[in-house]
Amino acid sequence: MRWGLIGASTIAEQFMIGAIRATGGTVAGVVSTTEARAADFARAQGIPAHGTALSLLLEDPTIGAVYISSTNEKHHAQALAAIRAGKHVLCEKPLAMTVAEASEMVRAADAAGLTFATNHHLRCSGSHRAIRDLIARGRIGRVLSLRLFHAVHLPATLQGWRIKDASAGGGVIPDITVHDADVARFLLGEDPLTVVAQMSASGMGQGVEDSAMSVWTMPSGAMVQSHESFTHPFAGSGLEVHGTEGSIFAKGVMTQRPVGEIELVTGQGREAVPYPQHDLYAQGLTDFLAATEGRGQPAATGWDGVAALAVALAVRTAAQTGTRQTVDIPRAA
Structure with a gap:
């Protein structure tokens, strides 16, 4: 799986990038709020593409999934955009600012036949x-x-x-x-x-x-x-x-x-x-990848995230x- 990171976060840096690579994946690109933050993060983590626009990741047909770890108020719009682009989504908790927004995200993924998981590690x-x-x-x-x-x-x-x-x-x-x-x-x-x-x-x-x-x-x-x-x-x-x-x-x-x-x-x-x-995050990714291949569910589904x-x-x-x-x-x- 080739991944796009939405958010140049501490959790991505300390846990998720290593887990993605340990489970055979590739981090293809990262987007952040500022160009400087995205560039510094990409350079430090050896990520080839970086920028501030979601289109960098969502218009790349080789990217199959995104990991969202931006601040909480951004999750809703970013997840819906990723789902419209046909990407599987692993989203940090809390999924959104409201239960209604979180439910909308998960229902959109279900309707599109995409895997949506919550990163309840x-x-x-x-x-x-x-x-x-x-x-x-x-x-x-x-x-x-x-x-x-x-x-x-x-x-x-x-x-x-x-x-x-x-x-x-x-x-x-x-x-x-x-x-x-x-x-x-x-x-x-x-x-x-x-x-x-x-x-x-x-x-x-x-x-x-x-x-x-x-x-x-x-x-x-x-x-x-x-x-x-x-x-x-x-x-x-x-x-x-x-x-x-x-x-x-x-x-x-x-x-x-x-x-x-x-x-x-x-x-x-x-x-x-x-x-x-x-490793907790490698286990979560292993379960997520199996779900994208039609083998079971993620460790924490989108509906688990809505409930929490x-x-x-x-x-x-x-x-x-x-x-x-x-x-x-x-x-x-």
Whole structure:
């Protein structure tokens, strides 16, 4: 697959370009907001074509797919343009600024017969897949609760628009809560029904929230507690799943790298849980490429991205209004 990059982003530089090349792909070109940014990025990454116009990528018939990692408010128009040009799309989360926009993107790809995926990398990790398998095999019995703790310290290199530009989709809720929504859906296999939440600017956010806590009700009766922040340098991240027959404690697994520890605790004692330590992004691309060839689905489909966005935006509305919010998730037609 020959790829076009829409957005000269840190995540593309640190993770996606290497994963594309590791899975046999080629990065054919990159577009960014400014010519200088595009040129510097292309030179540093060994990418042959660069510019500011989407046509550079979309009019190239040899490019089969695009990876979109621009700021959030640009995703909708860029994805629709790529779909009209017949390109498969892998888009960063959150898919769009609204659920309606995200749904439009995915429906357009479905109608065109193109693969559309959301880059929810955590469900590609060996650790999260191992945890889901433990739950599915009944190792902890009926799930009673899931606790997600994803409060980190946002590196200076990523702060920019994420902490000060609401119009670009800044704030911890679209940046991290949306990930945790996907994790909960992936592990438990169900969608939240309602959410209650609080949020604050606790030292980094400038016009956007930088910390949030929420509690979600699930159809099974399980409760989900979720905590996200940009301002916690020493908190550590992870998750706990508690059931009628045992608990799973996973530390350091809410990350872009294949690290962390999983422990299963049951009446028989404590057990370290091994898991495959593959590259998360290479796994996501492997699943994506198989889907473009008609072999299964991407790790996170476009509809998974729509659902995670719906949960995250319900959390934000609940925090803004101080009221319980029903989560309304559109479905494929």
